[in-house]
Amino acid sequence: SQQGEEDPQALSIQEGENATMNCSYKTSINNLQWYRQNSGRGLVHLILIRSNEREKHSGRLRVTLDTSKKSSSLLITASRAADTASYFCAMLRETSGSRLTFGEGTQLTVNP
Amino acid sequence: DGGITQSPKYLFRKEGQNVTLSCEQNLNHDAMYWYRQDPGQGLRLIYYSQIVNDFQKGDIAEGYSVSREKKESFPLTVTSAQKNPTAFYLCASRVQAGNTIYFGEGSWLTVV
Numbered sequence: 001s002q003q004g005e006e007d008p009q010a011l012s013i014q015e016g017e018n019a020t021m022n023c024s025y026k027t028s029i030n031n032l033q034w035y036r037q038n039s040g041r042g043l044v045h046l047i048l049i050r051s052n053e054r055e056k057h058s059g060r061l062r063v064t065l066d067t068s069k070k071s072s073s074l075l076i077t078a079s080r081a082a083d084t085a086s087y088f089c090a091m092l093r094e095t096s097g098s099r100l101t102f103g104e105g106t107q108l109t110v111n112p
Numbered sequence: 113d114g115g116i117t118q119s120p121k122y123l124f125r126k127e128g129q130n131v132t133l134s135c136e137q138n139l140n141h142d143a144m145y146w147y148r149q150d151p152g153q154g155l156r157l158i159y160y161s162q163i164v165n166d167f168q169k170g171d172i173a174e175g176y177s178v179s180r181e182k183k184e185s186f187p188l189t190v191t192s193a194q195k196n197p198t199a200f201y202l203c204a205s206r207v208q209a210g211n212t213i214y215f216g217e218g219s220w221l222t223v224v
Contacts, residue, residue, distance in 0.1 A: 006154075031211055042116075042202060042215030043155075088154060092211060099170070100145065100206075100213055104154035 004089050004103035012109040019076045021106040023089035024069075032065055032072050033090045037105070043088065047074075081112045115139065118203050118216035124224050125190070125197065133188045133219045135203030144186035145204040145213065148172060155202065161186055190221060198223050 004025040013019055023032070031050045035043040049056045049065045049072065056063045062075040076083055089103040116137045125131045135144065143162050147155040157170030161180040175194025180186055186205075190197045203216045 033211065033213075040200070040218070040220075042217045043204075043213075044215070045212045048211055090213070099157065099160060099168075101157060101171075102147070102155040107152075 004091055004101070006087075006089060006103040006106050008106060009104070010107045010109070012111065013079060015079060015081055015110055015112050017079055017110075019079050019083070019108055019110070021074045021087050021108070022071060023073070023103050024071045025089075025091050025103075026070065027091075027093055029067075030092045032063075033092070033100075034061075034063060034072075034074050035088045035090060035102075037086045037088065039085075046087075076108075079108075079110045081110050083110050084108060116203060116205055116214055116216035118201075118219050120219060121217070122220045122222075124222050127223060128192045130189055130191050131221065133190070133201055133203075133221070135186045135188065135216060137184055137186075137203075137205045137214075137216075139205060139207075139214065140183070141205035141207050141214070142183070143206050144180070146170075146176070146178065146186070146188045147202045147204065149200045149202060149218075151200075158188065158201075197221055 004023045006023045033048045034046045037043045047058045047063050049063045060077045065072045086105045086107050088105045119134045145160045146158040149155050156172050158176050159178040161167035164183050177189045201219045204213045206213045
């Protein structure tokens with residue numbers, strides 16, 4: 001399988017704190033994306049970082065990519081209770097055309 | 113409204129039966145995907161299709177079949193050969209030249 005691995009599997013923090021989630025992958029990629037999933041719902045796209053980028057920001061989200069280590073991190077700053085969800089990284093592989101594979105996810109709980 | 117519609121939301125299957133999950137999109141997207149998600153787990157790719165009348169197996173295609181006779185439709189049949197079909201099934205699509213993948217709201221399949 002070409003899925004990524006995410007850690008931690010679960011993260012529980014207080015409102016206002018920052019949350020950091022990590023994703024590692026095995027093969028070369030075109031880009032890496034982060035998605036959010038509320039319980040029992042579909043996934044929603046958050047942010048995309050290309051293989052030639054190192055850092056990207058979107059609102060309270062900051063994503064980094066280290067292609068030499070084949071890893072990425074998602075930072076959510078000043079977390080809110082509404083950020084409680086599962087977060088997944090997804091990899092579009094260079095040699096796979098349209099194939100998009102996902103990591104195992106991090107379950108984030110933000111306590112009010 | 114544009115989007116991806118999955119139906120039914122909840123489906124119960126008796127052992128030995130085939131069932132078909134519907135996925136329709138009106139986004140004019142080229143590529144469509146089916147993923148399986150088990151409780152607390154990540155997404156695993158079942159099948160994907162880049163164009164009409166063409167599809168490829170994903171990581172867990174055994175016991176499943178698909179068709180892509182129309183651009184907007186990508187139904188998934190869970191056959192009796194799938195021994196453990198109880199799961200949450202997610203359909204998704206994207207523009208061929210794009211990167212963001214859009215998800216439906218998912219279908220819950222339970223074997224009774």
